[in-house]
Amino acid sequence: MSWSYALRRIGMFVAVVFLAITINFIVPRMAPGDPTAAVLEQLLSRGQQVEGAADIVANYRARFGLDDPLLLQYGRYVWNTLHFDLGYSISYFPQKVESALLQALPWTLALLLTATAVAFVLGSVLGALIAWPRSSRLVRSLAPFLMVLSAIPYYLLALILLYVFAVWTKLFPLGGAASSQSALTFSITSAIDVLHHAFLPALSIVLAGLGFWALGMRGAMINVLGEDYLALAEAKGLRPQRIFFAYAMRNALLPQITSLAIALGTVASGSVLVEVAFNYPGIGYVLYNALRSSDYFLIQGVAFFLVLTVAVAVLLLELAYPLIDPRIER
Amino acid sequence: MSAPVLDVRNLSVSYLIGKQRAQAAADISFTLSAGERLGIVGESGSGKSTLALALMRLHKPPARIDAGEAWLGGTDMMRLEGEDLRRFRWSEISLVPQGAMNSLNPVMRIRRQLADAIEAHRRDWTRAQVQARVQEMLERVGLSPKVGDLYPHELSGGMKQRVCIALAVVLEPKLIIADEPTSALDVVVQRLVIQTLKDVQEQIGAALIMIGHDMGLMAQSVDRLAVMYAGRMVDIAPVRDFFHRPLHPYSQLLISSLPSPDETKPLTDIPGMQPSLFDLPGGCSFHPRCPLAKEPCRQTEPTFLPTGPGRGTACHVVRESLDEPH
Numbered sequence: 001m002s003w004s005y006a007l008r009r010i011g012m013f014v015a016v017v018f019l020a021i022t023i024n025f026i027v028p029r030m031a032p033g034d035p036t037a038a039v040l041e042q043l044l045s046r047g048q049q050v051e052g053a054a055d056i057v058a059n060y061r062a063r064f065g066l067d068d069p070l071l072l073q074y075g076r077y078v079w080n081t082l083h084f085d086l087g088y089s090i091s092y093f094p095q096k097v098e099s100a101l102l103q104a105l106p107w108t109l110a111l112l113l114t115a116t117a118v119a120f121v122l123g124s125v126l127g128a129l130i131a132w133p134r135s136s137r138l139v140r141s142l143a144p145f146l147m148v149l150s151a152i153p154y155y156l157l158a159l160i161l162l163y164v165f166a167v168w169t170k171l172f173p174l175g176g177a178a179s180s181q182s183a184l185t186f187s188i189t190s191a192i193d194v195l196h197h198a199f200l201p202a203l204s205i206v207l208a209g210l211g212f213w214a215l216g217m218r219g220a221m222i223n224v225l226g227e228d229y230l231a232l233a234e235a236k237g238l239r240p241q242r243i244f245f246a247y248a249m250r251n252a253l254l255p256q257i258t259s260l261a262i263a264l265g266t267v268a269s270g271s272v273l274v275e276v277a278f279n280y281p282g283i284g285y286v287l288y289n290a291l292r293s294s295d296y297f298l299i300q301g302v303a304f305f306l307v308l309t310v311a312v313a314v315l316l317l318e319l320a321y322p323l324i325d326p327r328i329e330r
Numbered sequence: 331m332s333a334p335v336l337d338v339r340n341l342s343v344s345y346l347i348g349k350q351r352a353q354a355a356a357d358i359s360f361t362l363s364a365g366e367r368l369g370i371v372g373e374s375g376s377g378k379s380t381l382a383l384a385l386m387r388l389h390k391p392p393a394r395i396d397a398g399e400a401w402l403g404g405t406d407m408m409r410l411e412g413e414d415l416r417r418f419r420w421s422e423i424s425l426v427p428q429g430a431m432n433s434l435n436p437v438m439r440i441r442r443q444l445a446d447a448i449e450a451h452r453r454d455w456t457r458a459q460v461q462a463r464v465q466e467m468l469e470r471v472g473l474s475p476k477v478g479d480l481y482p483h484e485l486s487g488g489m490k491q492r493v494c495i496a497l498a499v500v501l502e503p504k505l506i507i508a509d510e511p512t513s514a515l516d517v518v519v520q521r522l523v524i525q526t527l528k529d530v531q532e533q534i535g536a537a538l539i540m541i542g543h544d545m546g547l548m549a550q551s552v553d554r555l556a557v558m559y560a561g562r563m564v565d566i567a568p569v570r571d572f573f574h575r576p577l578h579p580y581s582q583l584l585i586s587s588l589p590s591p592d593e594t595k596p597l598t599d600i601p602g603m604q605p606s607l608f609d610l611p612g613g614c615s616f617h618p619r620c621p622l623a624k625e626p627c628r629q630t631e632p633t634f635l636p637t638g639p640g641r642g643t644a645c646h647v648v649r650e651s652l653d654e655p656h
């Protein structure tokens with residue numbers, strides 16, 4: 001990989017992050033008057049109670065220096081954001097936005113990254129096997145079943161799982177990340193408790209993603225199987241396993257990996273449905289609550305954070321891609 | 331002549347299209363002795379690739395081998411299955427594919443692709459032996475050993491074709507099938523690549539079947555020439571005889587339609603078109619285009635009969651003239 005390639009990608013990443021910060025800066029200022037006061041007034045007028053409203057307004061006035069020239073305000077805003085100082089949450093005042101995010105982040109990452117990875121691996125292998133002519137009839141006939149699975153709306157899937165495993169058989173808890181989050185320790189019992197809670201949401205993600213990955217892989221695999229180099233691999237008398245892994249699947253995975261980066265980038269945003277359905281205290285849940293209570297600054301914080309995760313995922317992929325596919329160079 | 335290394339008997343291959351079966355290779359028989367080079371020519375769609383793929387048992391549905399045997403060194407390849415077939419391939423019969431441009435795995439280094447072929451068949455070789463062999467083969471086809479470290483997209487078309495040739499001889503098979511090995515290359519590179527192929531083939535003493543369109547190139551490269559027409563092998567002859575005294579009317583037309591610079595005669599074309607495999611004319615498939623066609627040609631299909639040493643022709647007219655008392 002050349003340096004200029006890496007530098008270009010990093011430059012792109014920086015540009016995207018700056019764009020996100022700038023939009024976050026501009027949008028509230030387009031509203032007439034004082035952005036903080038406007039938001040708070042709106043909340044108050046809807047009869048919502050906002051504790052420490054005066055404090056928030058005072059804090060923001062000081063923070064933004066709303067009487068300073070716009071460019072100075074902008075510089076300060078960028079500086080603060082880059083230091084991950086995202087301001088105060090309105091509904092959880094005096095909690096800061098970044099601390100709300102950091103509290104939720106480990107849950108989201110652990111649940112969604114693991115579940116997405118499992119769905120990706122299972123789905124890709126399954127899809128490859130479905131397309132592989134030597135697979136058993138049973139495996140090869142799974143495609144329509146997976147199509148149906150991927151067509152089930154996520155919330156319906158979650159409801160079915162909750163009904164069957166939590167309400168009906170009571171094998172798994174209805175929601176939450178642990179029996180008591182404050183009582184969690186580094187012990188086996190705590191770990192089992194967390195896994196027990198994570199199982200249903202994880203299963204829902206795997207089931208929801210399985211069809212997508214399997215069908216994508218099946219398509220890519222069918223393309224690769226028609227390539228001349230696969231016929232030659234067979235002519236060479238290679239073992240079928242070798243052809244399957246090193247020639248067919250290896251090549252069919254390349255487009256899948258692009259989709260994976262996008263999926264990983266949207267992990268945080270995709271978590272909304274999961275975490276709301278299963279009452280799981282992650283980023284998605286924070287966003288949901290922030291939206292419900294019009295916690296403008298928290299929404300902005302989450303939005304910035306989401307852009308950041310997508311940008312990081314894409315950057316990592318682009319830096320890694322030349323290593324996976326030698327044809328992508330420069 | 332020594333016992334043939336390849337003996338193909340009555341091989342028939344068809345494609346199932348809709349509910350119809352199209353015979354893309356019909357009742358094909360020929361033999362090949364060790365080290366011999368056979369060229370196969372014929373119009374596009376005459377079944378050359380179909381025959382080549384069937385010989386390697388690489389045909390995919392809708393193709394089906396309907397009948398026939400193909401003996402290579404005491405084994406009937408048409409009866410091999412599973413692990414036996416896998417081991418037989420490449421160690422006994424190898425292929426220089428039609429599309430060398432796309433026949434190498436784009437994300438695997440050349441060295442690995444060659445080593446893969448060796449390791450699949452020579453399990454007892456050490457890694458050093460395998461690497462030494464890869465190195466040697468690359469050099470034999472005129473490539474620098476450094477090419478081993480490259481990916482296919484970093485090679486020119488001619489280099490890729492050389493890699494494919496190195497690949498084809500790496501296990502020293504008894505038979506190499508080259509399906510239009512140079513169709514995508516310019517004329518100069520074409521000749522160099524064919525020369526390389528001939529050199530390595532001679533070195534390992536393999537028989538070679540070379541498929542192509544270029545009669546001129548063929549004339550210089552092969553020992554015998556076979557002509558296919560609409561799925562039938564209609565003519566086969568040693569190359570000298572073929573050009574000096576072609577027997578089959580189609581072969582005669584093929585030769586007379588070759589452009590030649592020192593004659594001012596206009597380019598003769600073969601009138602008409604090769605028939606569709608679904609709609610073969612009765613009798614000899616060539617009779618609608620044949621200037622010599624007689625009554626029997628419209629009635630019955632001519633059988634393929636020997637017409638001399640290493641020669642054979644499927645034609646009523648030729649047959650009659652040979653039967654006539656001199």
Ligand SMILES: Nc1ncnc2c1ncn2[C@@H]1O[C@H](COP(=O)(O)OP(=O)(O)OP(=O)(O)O)[C@@H](O)[C@H]1O
Nearest residue numbers: 345347354373374375376377378379380381392607
């Ligand atoms: N996959 C397929 N399905 C159906 N018919 C096929 C298929 N492949 C080839 N055919 C038919 O079989 C016949 C012979 O094709 P083949 O590829 O063997 O010709 P060829 O002599 O190699 O031609 P070319 O010189 O163009 O390579 C043609 O009529 C073609 O239409």
Ligand SMILES: [Mg+2]
Nearest residue numbers: 378379380428
């Ligand atoms: Mg062909």
